[in-house]
Amino acid sequence: MDALEELSRWMITEGRRSGDPVKAVSRFCTDLIAAGVPLWRVNIGQRFANPLLIAWGVVWTPEKTESYDVTHDVMQTDSYVGSSFEYILANRRPLHKNLRRLDPEADHISYHEFAEAGGTDYYATLMYYGDGSMHGCTFVTQSDSGFTAENLQMIEASLPGLSCALEPVTMRKSSRSLLRTYLGDGPSDAVWNGSIKRGERTALDAVVMFTDLRGFTALSDSTSEEEVFDALNTYFDVVVQAVEDAGGDVLKFMGDGILSIFPAADGSSRAEQCSQAAQASQTALAGLTAANSTRAQTGRPLLEIGIGLNAGRVSYGNIGSPGRLDFTVLGAAVNLASRIEGLTKSTGHPVLASSAVAAAAPDLFSSCGTRSVRGISDPVEVFFLRVDAA
Structure with a gap:
């Protein structure tokens, strides 16, 4: 069994049962690096069904892995408008961008920030869930050669396994956040249990x-x-x-x-x-x-x-x-x-x-x-x- 097959097996078994998105994303990134994909920063975004929060996600770097939430208000700001997340969700296709050839005026500020921090290449793609929802992922490398075609194929081949681990987490978080929004913390916990x-x-x-x-x-x-x-x-x-x-x-x-x-x-x-x-x-x-x-x-x-x-x-x-x-x-x-x-x-x-x-x-x-x-x-x-x- 090669490294990617082992990663997929882990995602659909232990990763799915763990219910821990930080653990799943960390394993996903470290196994891809071991397989030869030169990752520097990964952002796995998950869309919410919630009137207050529109998304949550996990950001991985070699130093740490942490989760975050996104409110609806952010969707109207420059941090989202014109970003890769907006592009792939609107166009339903991946985006591959060389961070060494950026347009100072036209390219989104996030690309410039990654380039200034040493990023050389950028890839954004989609994960698909059983309810038809789409979720965005971004990958940045500092490798001089950027992401090769083989690297991108390995990322895409590994995403279904990651989806298996994260989809139940996303569904549970959406359900619990809806209960909390309408019932409050204490009552929502009682109803959920x-x-x-x-x-x-x-x-x-x-x-x-x-x-x-x-x-x-x-x-x-x-x-x-x-x-x-x-x-x-x-x-x-x-x-x-x-x-x-x-x-x-x-x-x-x-x-x-x-x-x-x-x-x-x-x-x-x-x-x-x-x-x-x-x-x-x-x-x-x-x-x-x-x-x-x-x-x-x-x-x-x-x-x-x-x-x-x-x-x-x-x-x-x-x-x-x-x-x-x-x-x-x-x-x-x-x-x-x-x-x-x-x-x-x-x-x-x-x-x-x-x-x-x-x-x-x-x-x-x-x-x-x-x-x-x-x-x-x-x-x-x-x-x-x-x-x-x-």
């Missing part, structure tokens, strides 16, 4: 954070759809980032409402969860203030939010029909958080919390009296997040 099926639920202690955009109906009626979507995206960006930075999970967007939880972690106390929720609330308000400064300069409407916090026992899981499920969190604690958020309009405080939250973090909240809450017979004492809270 099969621990939450239809009708099953998990009960846990958590701080519930309900956020609402003030005046959304009026904004929708008085501005264009483009401006409404711009406002929502700004608002979502600020709140989601604040929640995730503080250790929470964003579970659901409900129109202009955002439902988030700060679940109890092993060894953590309710005081820690309440502090996390308070920190997320403060960060969200600060972020919105910064965003409004930019919006004011361009004449766009300013955005205001209300936040309701409550702590208690909640249940989350999948509910719905046999053919369509929704992942959500339910319980009296969730309902009260929503009702408390509604009180922010009348109290003048953007963040209000229940006594369960305030009792666990007394240094952060002060009482603003009792209020009647829809659906609850007795008045409820609510607490505002102090401006000077740490």
